[in-house]
Amino acid sequence: MTGLRVYSWFLLRRLGLAALTLWGLASLVFLMVKLMPGDEAQMAAGADASAVQIEAVRERLGLDAPVIMQYLGFLGRILRGDFGTSNVTLQPVLSDLSVVLPSTFELVFFAMVINLTLAIPTGIVAAYRSGRTFDTICRIAAVTLGGMPAFWLALVLQYVLGSLWRVVPISGQASFGMAAPVVTGAPTLDAVVAGNGAAFIDALHHLILPAAVLAILFSTQIFRALRTGLLGVLKSDFIMAVRAKGASSSRMLVRHALPNSLNPVLTLSGTQAGAMIGSAVLVETVFARKGIGAYMFNAVAQKDTFAVLGSVMFIGAVVCIMNLLVDIAQLLVDPRIRSAQFGGSRA
Amino acid sequence: MLLTVDRINKSYSSFPNPPVQVLHDVSFSLAPGQALGLVGESGSGKSTIAKCLMALAAPESGSILYDGMDVSKARGAELLRFRREVQMVFQDPYGSLNPRMSVEELIGEGLLVHKLEPTAARRRERVAEIMRTVGLNPDDMVRFPRSFSGGQRQRIAIARALVIGPRILVCDEPVAALDVSVQAQVINLLRDMQRKLGLAIVFIAHDLAVVRHLCDSIVVLHKGRVVEAGPRADIFERPREAYTQALLAAVPVPDPEIGRARRERRHVLT
């Protein structure tokens, strides 16, 4: 069977690409380090380090060696999981992140759930009734919501829903005294682990607004991609063949048009997972939630550049893994992948 | 011989799939002023041959000699001479003309590229002249391809190829995309041009009937191999190979008696 060959080649290529992307990212971060104004050893050692300490750091980072050696050393440290050291907490960036990361994942996960449950049904209905009122409303809503700055939306909703109407908590991750003991770092998960229903509800209550704000922006993208994709597929010939069989509109849409337009949506949601971690920087700070975003925000504010760059490296790595997972999902969904990937060049 | 194709082989690889050989030792030749038909179904390799003939692709082995020059190795000035003397008309009249160029620019481009006419005024005269020759109204030269019908676009394409005075015209299924009622316009035009200009033509088609009215000799291709080659009369009246016979038998005839009889005969056989 050539099928297996093709599949394994596809996977190999994708794995290679992921590795390449990680390497590219590491190189970018190295470039960022080199772009920093001033003495790198001084920066790494912190503002009030003594001359001796600075020299020690210089020694440790190999900053006297030629740039190419520094680069290789940097790659080696990344491979060993050394993403740099924070000047503020004086901890390795990775261990700082491991504390706050579950909270961010929780936020992104819920945001993704809201994102897809919001965008996919509306996208389908809007495409099916394209040009009608529902479609027009959805399109205007998508453009309007998609054009709003997330952090501003967060501030305004926080003020209106939290301060004025008091529907949701203003900020934080749990009400005072309600939090379940920290096990994983993600409040909802911790509540589940502790078997504490009230804490779970409370954690969700704190989560809903930040997750929704994060989701809205992204779901406008999914909505548009799905609507455009569906409209394209609905115009295609085989849909007419399906109509000629006597299929109902719902069957046409769900059984035929939807599977054929899901691929770009899948790719997009993979990219979005990464971008969401990025946007968490904006949302977490506004809602005073723990997480990688808040960590980066503080690092920027305190000029803790190594913490920022370490976080950049880390988020990029997570995104690469996400993309790889999406690729594998695509492979499972589309039987044509081999013709799409490798066909074409035959005259 | 003006053009000699000698045992060319070509395969396409699309890793990780195993490479597919599309041409196997294909040979034929073309004399000055001759019209040669290359006939084959899809997958016969005829488009690949056209690409190799036009030096858009190189065969892996074997050679294509034009007027003493090895086509696939030609570079620089030599290639430019080849490009001026060997021209092509494509299948799709809707895709073969740049939609953003006027008819004058399209037809005049060859004159410009080969520096045959230095002034714009002279180029315009030459464009008008060739437009009249192929049956187009020179007043239309300011228009863009989208306002022409399929048959007229094919005339533009022929004018574009002929304006620089080539010796060989390679036609890749030039009427396959046209309506039956206008197909003959293009075939007749090609035939007129061949006679008037002493042009050699390589006419690539999947339909033997179309070829019959234009070509003196015919090469039948099947799965990348030359199955049978010979003068028109031999191929049509005395086909030797079973494949050629099958191809001939499958061409529809616009006569209900013959068509019905043929179908019934086959029913009896099977």
Next chain:
Amino acid sequence: MTTVSAMSGAPRRRRLALSPFDTAVIVLVCVLLLAAVFGPFFAPDSIYTSDIANSLMPPSAANWFGTDDQGRDVFWRLVAGARTTLLSSFLVVTLYSLIGVTIATVAAAGPRWLDEALMRLTDIGLALPSMIVALGFAAAMGPSLKSAIIAMAITGWPTTARLLRGIMRQTMESQFVAGAQVLGVSRWRLMTKHVLPNSLDVLIVKWAGDIGNTVLVLASLSFIGVGAQPPSPEWGATIAGARGYVSTAWWTVVMPGAAVAITSIAFGLLGDIIQVRRDPSLGGN
């Protein structure tokens, strides 16, 4: 031989009339552009000085959008900031479009290995969340508007490059390109006369949407603190500065945010209008 005149054939594409909504969007974009160009000349000097006695005043006839914590007029600061925001966004989009077009053209015209290398580079760029990378660059170069612009320019090109290269490859597959090659046109003429003109119009659609998006990202970077720094009237920085006053003086936060949103939405809609005019089926009806 008879002379045939071009009588029939495909009709010219009908021009779609502008709907009132479309007109409103275009007028809005023009107003924003006018504000960006001429606004700073009309803005009073007081918006650059502090007048604590007059701080956090609600909207009134004198101060349409109220005043901020320094007693500066919010409306005129927004008008003054329009130039910073729009000029920066235009600059960013122009810069990365140039990079994108160059990379796409080289990839499409160049040999196979170069194409492969450039596209893998683009894949890397596409895989990484551009805001995070821009944040990293801006933070490393030292937080400033200039850093943010440079960072966005070097992270924004991959989508343009990927899109354009795909379309150029498609264009290069078309018969008229083979026709030009057969005619013996030079590589340069092939790309500039045949391939690029038939590929570029997709960028016109993308351009307006990109401006809208860049306005957002720029404001976000400034809000985090790696873009424009206070007391710049740049909108993101203004919001960051006014964050603490949401509950006491909502206008200091709502107004600049609305400015960002309206600008981004207006350009987004402009992009939609252009796109629907190119392919009416996307608009429905």
Next chain:
Amino acid sequence: MFPSKTQKPLVEVRGLSVDMPLAGGKDGLRIVDNIDFSIAVGERVALVGESGSGKSVTARAVMRLDPVARLSGKIDFEGRDLLTLSEKEMRHYRGSSIAMVFQDPMSFLDPLMTIGDQVAETLRIRGIGRVEARKRALSVLDELGVDRAAERLGSYPHEFSGGMRQRVVLAMALVGEPKLLIADEPTTALDVRVQDQVLDLLDDVSTRRGLAVLFITHDLGVVAGFAERVMVMYSGRIVEDGDVHAVFKDPKHPYTRGLIRAVPRIDQDLEELYAIPGAPPAPMARPAGCPFNPRCSDAFDRCRAELPAVLPVTGERVACHLHDRKGA
């Protein structure tokens, strides 16, 4: 008046017009203009015309497949006017009473669904169980000569060759046991040998099942050995309709005559091929009078002023002033 076999008509189309809405414009563009025709039970009819003549639009109109087309007139199918049915009632006819096969089999198959599921779908829609539907799909594929059909039910369209795909599309149409099959240029994208096989197959199936076929093509040569009756369409109107032998032997309309002469013959040597001058008019640029008059060598004044009516001429129907006693 309507030459067909003596059997009762299966479909009777009366005064059918199709208008396509134009982007931005209020009034639509008339693609098909007031045509009449009928097809008897088990009859094989060819509808011949060039691109833009409205033949495919006519075919789609009979099944009401184009959601934006505006249809007027009457389409009687076994005594019911299809144009008065609700969309839901119409769905009942599609696939089970009237089925359709299309020009390019690849683009008319859902690339993400297996062949077996696609063929069985017509039955599944009508509530037939999975196992039964699969069984019947298999038997139709077998009947149409898809070898190793049982193994290939789970294959996807891209794994089939062109000729096999056309068989799959045909199976999709036949599995619902329709009474009328509309074939919209089913052989145009195929090589001559495959085209011949598909025609044999259609010939076979329609004889065996008593299936009426409306075969749409731009090439008169293709249908000569297949159809019993030929209808020639030009610029949205039927200009000639008659028995296949009569039409080929003695074409009444100058356009039909031109079309027959323009087919390149494999069995004759000709010095000069016949070509109809000019090109078919676009629907928005139809000339006044008979739409064929600018290309017609027999045209006279009346042709340039007055649209010829469809009139009976020796057992045929012809729309040409040459055959109108008043005008000749």
